[in-house]
Amino acid sequence: MASPLIVIVGPTAVGKTALAVKLCQRYRGEIISADSRQIYRGMDIGTAKPTPAEQAVARHHLIDIIEPDQTLGVAEYQSLAYAAIEDVLRRGRLPFLVGGSGQYVHAVVKGWKVPRVPPDYTLRTELEAEAERIGAYALHARLAALDPQAAARIDYRNVRRVIRALEVCLKTGKPISAQQSVQPPPYRILQIGLTMPREQLYMRADARIDRMMAEGLLDEVRRLVAQGYDLGLPAMSGLGYRQLGEYLAGHISLEEAVRLIKKQTHRFVRQQYNW
RNA sequence: GCCGAGGUAGCUCAGCCUGGUAGAGCACUUGACUGAAAAUCAAGGUGUCCCCAGUUCAAAUCUGGGCCUCGGCA
Numbered sequence: 001m002a003s004p005l006i007v008i009v010g011p012t013a014v015g016k017t018a019l020a021v022k023l024c025q026r027y028r029g030e031i032i033s034a035d036s037r038q039i040y041r042g043m044d045i046g047t048a049k050p051t052p053a054e055q056a057v058a059r060h061h062l063i064d065i066i067e068p069d070q071t072l073g074v075a076e077y078q079s080l081a082y083a084a085i086e087d088v089l090r091r092g093r094l095p096f097l098v099g100g101s102g103q104y105v106h107a108v109v110k111g112w113k114v115p116r117v118p119p120d121y122t123l124r125t126e127l128e129a130e131a132e133r134i135g136a137y138a139l140h141a142r143l144a145a146l147d148p149q150a151a152a153r154i155d156y157r158n159v160r161r162v163i164r165a166l167e168v169c170l171k172t173g174k175p176i177s178a179q180q181s182v183q184p185p186p187y188r189i190l191q192i193g194l195t196m197p198r199e200q201l202y203m204r205a206d207a208r209i210d211r212m213m214a215e216g217l218l219d220e221v222r223r224l225v226a227q228g229y230d231l232g233l234p235a236m237s238g239l240g241y242r243q244l245g246e247y248l249a250g251h252i253s254l255e256e257a258v259r260l261i262k263k264q265t266h267r268f269v270r271q272q273y274n275w
Numbered sequence: 276g277c278c279g280a281g282g283u284a285g286c287u288c289a290g291c292c293u294g295g296u297a298g299a300g301c302a303c304u305u306g307a308c309u310g311a312a313a314a315u316c317a318a319g320g321u322g323u324c325c326c327c328a329g330u331u332c333a334a335a336u337c338u339g340g341g342c343c344u345c346g347g348c349a
Contacts, residue, residue: 072310102308113309115309117310121311161316180309271306274308
């Protein structure tokens with residue numbers, strides 16, 4: 001019989017960690033985090049990372065695995081997650097995949113076969129400049145010539161995704177659409193979706209943001225900036241970090257920054273629902 | 276009290292001069308997502324146009340009166 005995998009998903013601040021920790025205690029489980037922000041060391045408060053106490057009760061994997069100036073793509077995340085699941089199973093424990101990064105969860109649960117083309121930042125910068133020059137529509141037309149199928153699925157205005165598709169086509173000489181498939185993993189999966197009325201979710205998220213501020217989120221961001229981490233880094237684009245970075249750079253007031261964090265967190269809640 | 280500015284979507288505001296029955300950004304709702312994903316992108320609804328009267332075929336728009344807000348002067 002196939003090995004079990006429990007998956008816990010849901011929007012931010014709904015209580016995924018609390019439930020997962022409790023279940024781990026009861027069923028001898030370990031948590032594999034599916035969170036694209038908790039992977040960074042030194043970013044604790046703003047990412048609502050499980051506390052040391054929670055981590056002592058239930059072992060967590062894939063938290064604190066890279067520095068803020070490093071990056072981790074879905075494909076890498078996926079193989080790390082599969083390895084962690086195998087490791088947990090081998091030791092006779094129950095794996096819980098827990099997190100709010102829909103892309104990560106799908107990559108693992110559905111078994112996306114992501115084209116193995118690492119990002120080429122030089123090429124991306126060139127293509128971005130080209131998009132500026134000839135326009136998003138023309139860049140999309142370039143993709144359509146190489147891979148009509150992929151072009152049909154990507155809105156021409158979504159330059160970032162058009163560029164990734166072009167990157168794969170150009171690097172491999174083959175259409176990206178021919179290199180994307182799905183191969184479900186060999187687990188018996190039980191997926192638990194946590195939810196709550198929208199309004200309540202917004203209130204919980206807002207309250208948590210206030211708590212983060214009280215716990216010193218601003219100092220955390222200040223420290224990261226002092227360590228030389230640029231605001232343009234993917235790690236610094238997360239909710240809270242971006243806006244507080246703007247404040248520290250003198251572009252907006254602290255009040256405005258907190259207001260923006262809340263608004264954008266609401267949007268994030270909605271985005272998570274789509275997964 | 277006087278002078279000035281203003282009252283249009285939940286918020287900030289455009290439209291008013293040159294009447295033809297309302298629009299943008301944000302919020303909000305819905306959706307996409309295969310190596311940046313807490314990223315990036317798309318679609319959508321929203322209105323006693325402060326009130327009353329007048330002019331007019333037709334008023335957010337012009338005229339008169341009233342109410343309210345903000346700033347300056349007393």
